[in-house]
Amino acid sequence: MDNIILIGFMGCGKTSVGMRLAERLAFRFSDTDRIIEEGCKKSISSIFAEEGEEFFRKLETNTIKGLIGRLTDTVLSVGGGLPVKEENAGLLRQLGQVVYLKASRETIRKRLAGDTTRPLLSGEQAEEKTDALLKFRTPIYEAAAHITVTTDGRKFDDIIDEIIRRTGVNP
Ligand code: S3P
Numbered sequence: 001m002d003n004i005i006l007i008g009f010m011g012c013g014k015t016s017v018g019m020r021l022a023e024r025l026a027f028r029f030s031d032t033d034r035i036i037e038e039g040c041k042k043s044i045s046s047i048f049a050e051e052g053e054e055f056f057r058k059l060e061t062n063t064i065k066g067l068i069g070r071l072t073d074t075v076l077s078v079g080g081g082l083p084v085k086e087e088n089a090g091l092l093r094q095l096g097q098v099v100y101l102k103a104s105r106e107t108i109r110k111r112l113a114g115d116t117t118r119p120l121l122s123g124e125q126a127e128e129k130t131d132a133l134l135k136f137r138t139p140i141y142e143a144a145a146h147i148t149v150t151t152d153g154r155k156f157d158d159i160i161d162e163i164i165r166r167t168g169v170n171p
Contacts, residue, residue, distance in 0.1 A: 002027075002072065002073050002096070002169055002170075003027075003071050003072065003073070003074045003075070003076060003095055003096025003097070004021065004025075004027075004074075004075045004076070004096055004097055004099055004163065004167060004169060005076050005078060005092050005095055005096045005097065005098045005099065006018050006021075006075065006076065006077045006078065006099055006101055007078055007080075007082070007083045007092065007098060007099070007100050007101070007141055007144060007145060008080065008100055008101035008102060008103065008141060009080050009103065009108055009133070009134055009137060009138075009141070010080040010108070010112060010115075010118050010120075010121070011103070011107075011108045011111035011112040011115070012080075012101045012102065012103040012107075012108060012111075012151060013101055013103065013111075013151050013159075014031075014077040014078075014080075014101055015031060015077055016156070017101060017151070017156060017159055017160065017163075018031070018075045018076075018077040019075075020156050020160055021075050021160050021163060021164075022074075022075040024160055024164070024171055025073075025075070025164070025169060025170075025171050026073075026171075027073045027074055027075050028073060028074045028075070029074070029075050029077070030071075030074055030075070030076045030077070031076070031077045031078075032060060032063050032064065032076070032077070032078045032079050032082060033079050035063050036056070036059050036060065036063055039059070039063075040059070043117075044056070044079075044117070044118075044119065045116075045117060045119050047059070048119035048120075049119070053119075053120075057081070057085065060078075060079060060081070060082045060085075060088065061085065061087060061088055061091070064078070064082070064088060064091045064092065064095065065091060067095060068091065068094055068095065071095055071096065074096075076095065076096070078092065080137070081120070081137075083098075083140060083141060083144040084137060084140055089140075089143070089144040092144065093144075093146070097146050097147065097167045097169070098144060098145045098146050098147070099145060099146070099147050099148075099149055099163055099167065100141045100142060100144070100145035100147070100148045100149070101149055101151050101159075102138075102141070102148050102149065102150045102151065103150070103151050103152055104152050105130075105131060105134055107151070107152050108130060108134065109127055109130060112126070112130060120133065146167075147163075147166050147167065149162050149163055149166070
C-alpha cells in the first residue's frame with residue numbers, strides 16, 4: 001500500500017515536508033486538520049473553543065477510521081496530538097508507512113513562537129507547555145512510527161530523499 005503518514009509535534013514541518021514529498025512522488029497531499037475543518041466548516045481553534053478538545057479528538061479518530069481502505073498514493077499529515085490515542089496509532093499503521101518527523105525543542109520553539117492557530121499552546125507560558133507536551137509525546141511518536149527522520153537544520157530535498165529511500169516508495 002503506497003501511502004506515507006507523517007506524524008510529529010506541532011511545528012515539526014509535517015505540512016511543508018508533506019506537500020513537497022507528495023509533489024516529488026506525484027501523490028495527493030492530505031491533512032487531517034483540513035479534513036476536519038472542511039467537515040465542520042470551522043477552524044480548529046473554533047472547534048476547540050466551542051466544542052472542546054474531547055470532541056476534536058473524536059473527530060480525529062473518526063477521520064482516520066473513514067480513510068481505512070480508501071487511501072491510495074497519498075501523503076497524509078496528521079495533527080500533532082492524533083497518534084497519542086493508542087487506538088489511533090494502530091489505525092495509522094493500517095493506512096500506510098508511518099514516518100515521524102523529529103525536530104528539536106529549540107526548532108519547535110522557534111517555529112511556534114507567536115503562533116495563534118494552536119489552541120493547546122495559547123495563552124501564558126506557551127514555551128513551558130510546549131516542553132511538557134513534547135517530553136510526554138516523544139516516546140509515543142517513536143513507538144507509533146515505522147521510521148523516524150530528524151529534520152533539524154536539513155534542506156527539504158535532503159529530508160525527502162531520506163523518506164523515499166527508507167520507505168522504498170517509488171517516485
Ligand atoms: C494539535 C496539533 C494541531 C491540531 C490541534 C491540536 C496537538 O495540528 O491538530 O491544534 O494536539 O498537537 P498540527 O500538528 O498540524 O499543528
